[in-house]
Amino acid sequence: MTTSPDLPARPGTGPQAGSPTQVADLPARPGTGLLISVEGGDGVGKTTQIGLLEAALKEAGVEYVLTREPGGTELGASIRRLLLHGGYVSPRAEALLYAADRAHHVATCILPALERGAVVLTDRYLDSSVAYQGAARALGPQEVRDLSLWATGSLLPDLTVLLDADPALTAQRARERGLGDRIEQEPDSFRATLRQEFLDLAAAEPDRFVVVDAAQEIEAVGRQVSAAVLPLLRERLAQGRLARRGSAGRLAQQGTEQPARGSTEQPARGSTEQLAQRAQEVGQ
Numbered sequence: 001m002t003t004s005p006d007l008p009a010r011p012g013t014g015p016q017a018g019s020p021t022q023v024a025d026l027p028a029r030p031g032t033g034l035l036i037s038v039e040g041g042d043g044v045g046k047t048t049q050i051g052l053l054e055a056a057l058k059e060a061g062v063e064y065v066l067t068r069e070p071g072g073t074e075l076g077a078s079i080r081r082l083l084l085h086g087g088y089v090s091p092r093a094e095a096l097l098y099a100a101d102r103a104h105h106v107a108t109c110i111l112p113a114l115e116r117g118a119v120v121l122t123d124r125y126l127d128s129s130v131a132y133q134g135a136a137r138a139l140g141p142q143e144v145r146d147l148s149l150w151a152t153g154s155l156l157p158d159l160t161v162l163l164d165a166d167p168a169l170t171a172q173r174a175r176e177r178g179l180g181d182r183i184e185q186e187p188d189s190f191r192a193t194l195r196q197e198f199l200d201l202a203a204a205e206p207d208r209f210v211v212v213d214a215a216q217e218i219e220a221v222g223r224q225v226s227a228a229v230l231p232l233l234r235e236r237l238a239q240g241r242l243a244r245r246g247s248a249g250r251l252a253q254q255g256t257e258q259p260a261r262g263s264t265e266q267p268a269r270g271s272t273e274q275l276a277q278r279a280q281e282v283g284q
């Protein structure tokens with residue numbers, strides 16, 4: 001009998017066969033909007049690339065919500081503090097807290113935005129749990145994925161951009177940022193496992209994932225990321241499945257909790273003219 005690392009085996013009992021059940025409280029994925037997640041190990045440059053993408057979404061004139069996990073909602077912000085800046089959290093509790101953050105995030109922020117036809121750009125989503133808790137913490141990728149699928153009513157992104165780089169490089173970048181949260185203090189083996197799991201996930205779902213070499217210059221990474229995102233944006237716009245920014249007001253404030261970083265904020269520094277021009281063309 002195998003057990004996950006943080007729980008001792010309970011003598012005299014075996015796993016119980018569960019009966020298949022349905023998640024009842026979440027609506028089916030709406031046919032509008034676009035859900036894009038950006039994934040990768042710590043220090044791969046997610047924040048910079050998300051800033052560039054935000055600039056492109058602004059230029060394209062579409063409604064969008066920029067959010068993140070953990071911490072995309074008020075409840076999530078509390079969970080984030082517990083996870084990243086509190087005391088020791090046991091691996092299973094960690095997995096459940098990330099899943100709880102995600103469940104609330106989907107129900108109160110992501111789904112309502114998709115229903116309104118917005119592009120939702122999320123800094124991390126379910127694949128982070130599979131890679132960090134499932135693989136790097138050895139809780140089991142499939143179990144952790146199933147937990148998140150239950151939490152989200154099986155909502156998967158339309159597109160996942162995986163920023164991939166050598167763990168030695170990402171560790172150096174994380175150190176340079178000097179944030180030092182709990183997970184960034186993990187050893188090199190943790191990062192190596194993490195990277196491999198992300199790559200395996202991408203290989204298993206090639207239609208959903210785009211893998212970008214994050215060791216390149218920022219602009220080169222940005223070009224590859226936009227080459228993955230803009231055609232999809234163009235396609236959804238042509239199908240009338242995306243809302244344009246306009247009189248309807250800002251999405252992030254309509255009846256949902258405010259995401260950690262809303263669409264009212266300025267795009268990040270360093271957006272390139274080229275990217276902006278291509279995004280503008282998409283919106284025309």
Ligand code: TYD
Binds near residue numbers: 070084124129179183
């Ligand atoms: P992130 O917000 O990307 O960190 P930062 O803003 O410091 O770059 O992610 C926070 C940390 O949480 C990061 O180390 C990855 C980890 N994490 C998980 O372990 N599991 C998850 O499901 C998610 C979403 C994040």
